[in-house]
Amino acid sequence: MQQVIVVGCGIIGAMLAYELTQSGLQVTVLDRQPPAQAATGAALGVLMGVISQKTKGRAWAMRQISILRYAELIPELETALGHALPWNPQGILKLGFSEEDLVKWQALAELRQQQGWRLEFWSPDQVMAHCPQVQPSDLKAGLYSPQDGQIDPTALTLALVEAAQRRGACFRFDIEVQRLAANGRLQTSAGELEADWIVIAAGLGSTPLLPVPQVTLSPVLGQAIRVKTTKPLGKPEFQPIITGQDIHLVPLGSCEYWVGATVEFDLAENAPIPEPLEEVWQGAIALWPELAAAVRISSWSGLRPRPVNRPAPIVEPLLGYPHVLLATGHYRNGVLLAPATAQIVRDAIAGSA
Ligand SMILES: Cc1cc2nc3c(=O)[nH]c(=O)nc-3n(C[C@H](O)[C@H](O)[C@H](O)COP(=O)(O)OP(=O)(O)OC[C@H]3O[C@@H](n4cnc5c(N)ncnc54)[C@H](O)[C@@H]3O)c2cc1C
Numbered sequence: 001m002q003q004v005i006v007v008g009c010g011i012i013g014a015m016l017a018y019e020l021t022q023s024g025l026q027v028t029v030l031d032r033q034p035p036a037q038a039a040t041g042a043a044l045g046v047l048m049g050v051i052s053q054k055t056k057g058r059a060w061a062m063r064q065i066s067i068l069r070y071a072e073l074i075p076e077l078e079t080a081l082g083h084a085l086p087w088n089p090q091g092i093l094k095l096g097f098s099e100e101d102l103v104k105w106q107a108l109a110e111l112r113q114q115q116g117w118r119l120e121f122w123s124p125d126q127v128m129a130h131c132p133q134v135q136p137s138d139l140k141a142g143l144y145s146p147q148d149g150q151i152d153p154t155a156l157t158l159a160l161v162e163a164a165q166r167r168g169a170c171f172r173f174d175i176e177v178q179r180l181a182a183n184g185r186l187q188t189s190a191g192e193l194e195a196d197w198i199v200i201a202a203g204l205g206s207t208p209l210l211p212v213p214q215v216t217l218s219p220v221l222g223q224a225i226r227v228k229t230t231k232p233l234g235k236p237e238f239q240p241i242i243t244g245q246d247i248h249l250v251p252l253g254s255c256e257y258w259v260g261a262t263v264e265f266d267l268a269e270n271a272p273i274p275e276p277l278e279e280v281w282q283g284a285i286a287l288w289p290e291l292a293a294a295v296r297i298s299s300w301s302g303l304r305p306r307p308v309n310r311p312a313p314i315v316e317p318l319l320g321y322p323h324v325l326l327a328t329g330h331y332r333n334g335v336l337l338a339p340a341t342a343q344i345v346r347d348a349i350a351g352s353a
Contacts, residue, residue: 001024001025001026002025002026002196002197002349003025003026003028003195003196003197004016004020004025004026004027004028004195004196004197004198004199004349005027005028005029005030005186005193005195005197005198005199006020006027006028006029006030006199006201007029007030007031007177007186007198007199007200007201007202007206007209008029008030008031008200008201008202008203008205008206008328009029009030009031009034009035009036009157009161009171009173010035010036010037010038010039010040010041010157010201010203010334011036011040011043011153011156011157011160011334011335011338012201012203012327012328012330012334012338012341012342013029013031013035013199013201013202014029014035014036014156014157014158014160014161014164015160015338015339015341015342016029016199016201016327016341016342016345017029017160017161017164017169017171018160018163018164018167018169018342019339019342019343019345019346020169020342020345020346020349021164021167021168021169022167023346023349023350025197025349026168027164027168027169027170028169028170028171028172028195029161029164029169029170029171029172030172030175030177030186030188030193031171031172031173031175032173032174032175032176032177032189033173034173035157035158035161035171035173036153036154036157036158038203038204038205038302038303039203039204039302039303039304039305039330039334040153040154040157040203040334040335041153041154041302042222042224042261042300042301042302042303043153043302043334043335044150044153044224044248044250044258044260044261045087045150045151045152045153045156045250045335046092046150046241046243046248046250046335046336047066047067047070047092047148047149047150047151047335047336048063048092048148048243048333048336049063049064049066049067049145049147049148049336050063050067050112050117050118050119050145050147050148051092051094051119051143051145051148053104053108055108055111059311061340062313062337062340062341062344063336063337063340065339065340065343066336066337066338066339066340067147067148069339069340069343070149070151070339071147073339074087074151077156077159077160077163080163080166081159081162081163085151085152085155085156085159086151086152086155086252086253087149087150087151087152087156088149088150088151088239088240088241088250088251089149090146090149090238090239090240090241091144091145091146091147091148091149091240091241092144092145092148092149092150092240092241092242092243093122093127093130093131093134093142093143093144093145093240093241093242093243094142094143094144094145094242094243094244095127095134095136095139095141095142095242095243095244095245095287096139096140096141096142096143097136097138097139097140097244097245098140099140101140101141102140102141105121105141105143106121108143109121109143117147118145118146118147119143119144119145120143120144120145120146121141121142121143122141122142122143122144123141123142124139124140124141124142126142127139127141127142130144130235130238131234131235131238131240131242132234132235133233133234133242133288133290134234134242134244134287134288135287135288135289136244136286136287144240148241149241150241150250151335153335156335172190174189175188175189175190176188176189177189177202177209178209179208179209179210179211180198180200180209180210180211180318180321180324181211182211184198184321184323184324186198195323196323197323197324197325197349198323198324198325199324199325199326199327199345200318200324200325200326200327200328201327201328202328203217203305203328203330203334204217204219204303204305206305206326206328206329210318211321212318212319212320212321214318214319214326215307215310215314215326215328215329216307216308216309217305217306217307217308217328217329218306218308219267219303219304219305219306220263220264220265220303220304220306220331220332221262221263221264221267221272221301221302221303221304222260222261222262222263222264222301222302222303222304223260223261223262223264223272223276223277223280223299223300223301224258224259224260224261224262224277224280224299224300224301225258225259225260225277225281225296225297225298225299226252226256226257226258226259226296226297226298226299227256227257227259227291227294227295227296227297228254228255228256228257228294228295228297229255229256229257229290229291229293229294229295230255230293231255232251232255233249233251233257233288233290233291239251239253242287242288244287245283245287246263247259247260247280247283247284247287248260248261249284249287249288249291256297257291257294259280259281259284259291260277260280261280262276262277262279262280263332264276272301277299304331304332304334305328305329305330305331305334306329306331306332307329307331310329312329312330312331312332312333313327313328313329313330313331313333313334313337313341314326314327314328314329315327315341315344315345317348322352325345325348325349327341327344327345
């Protein structure tokens with residue numbers, strides 16, 4: 001049986017562990033902390049696949065693979081573990097405010113139909129009929145994607161770890177990986193380790209591990225908040241994720257919502273500053289005025305791993321190290337693209353056999 005070491009146990013490492021054990025590989029995942037603590041622990045889990053503006057090439061292919069896989073994966077995990085996962089299958093509604101959105105989205109809805117997906121173009125009246133919580137006067141259009149959704153990234157990661165463990169994967173959450181040595185072995189706090197395959201899925205921690213400067217990742221801060229309202233916003237029976245002006249409103253049930261996230265490139269301060277989050281919050285109230293009366297329960301932040309001068313994500317062999325694969329740099333879509341990432345890695349390993 002081929003041995004695989006995965007470095008990192010965010011959503012990418014956990015998904016790799018689950019999917020690779022399915023293919024009969026012996027997987028060990030190493031992390032220096034418990035699962036879903038870094039970017040994954042801050043993510044909102046919005047799965048913008050069909051509704052994304054990507055229409056061809058690898059970017060669209062990965063979204064398509066992931067959305068198809070999620071439709072099977074979530075019930076598969078729920079059955080395996082015997083409990084429900086917190087996910088929202090009621091789709092994503094995107095709000096548009098310009099003539100440009102209107103024209104672009106009509107074309108996108110037609111294209112998706114030709115590609116075999118459902119994407120509905122809504123007039124402002126249709127938006128407000130379905131989702132009366134949306135109030136902005138300058139709304140031009142809505143794009144509703146019933147086949148996209150949202151999943152709690154931490155709950156999903158923990159579920160993948162548990163299910164992978166049951167299939168024989170081994171997890172160590174007390175190991176700091178120092179670097180990949182020139183001999184192709186991993187230098188770690190537990191000594192030197194080797195395997196048939198090594199997959200670097202360490203998010204922002206990936207770059208310092210590499211012996212060749214193939215990838216540079218820069219941190220992009222995201223802040224978000226959890227709020228509680230006195231009653232559900234809009235219709236209780238229809239609670240899709242709604243996104244407008246790059247702000248997501250994510251229903252969690254029990255009148256609770258996540259709102260976010262900021263996208264902050266300039267990290268001059270040591271700690272997140274309140275102003276960008278306040279801006280997102282005021283933007284959210286403009287879109288969903290009832291939020292003004294909501295109680296803020298908590299706020300948090302995380303750093304997204306963004307590839308410098310390259311499109312995200314980076315899923316490819318490490319140059320000069322044919323047994324090392326990079327599965328990193330997922331920037332704003334790691335939760336969405338985790339299943340497709342696992343498939344590319346699995347195919348690379350299988351293809352070399
Ligand atoms: C506020 C916010 C909102 C987001 N919303 C969404 C969303 O709605 N949808 C979406 O798809 N994506 C979203 N993202 C992006 C998503 O969170 C990331 O793309 C994704 O979590 C990356 O996962 P990862 O497993 O690669 O990295 P991480 O989750 O960062 O995990 C990397 C792991 O590697 C470990 N590690 C690093 N270095 C070492 C080392 N030297 N030794 C041992 N272990 C190491 C770390 O401890 C960590 O556990 C959001 C991100 C943020 C911050």
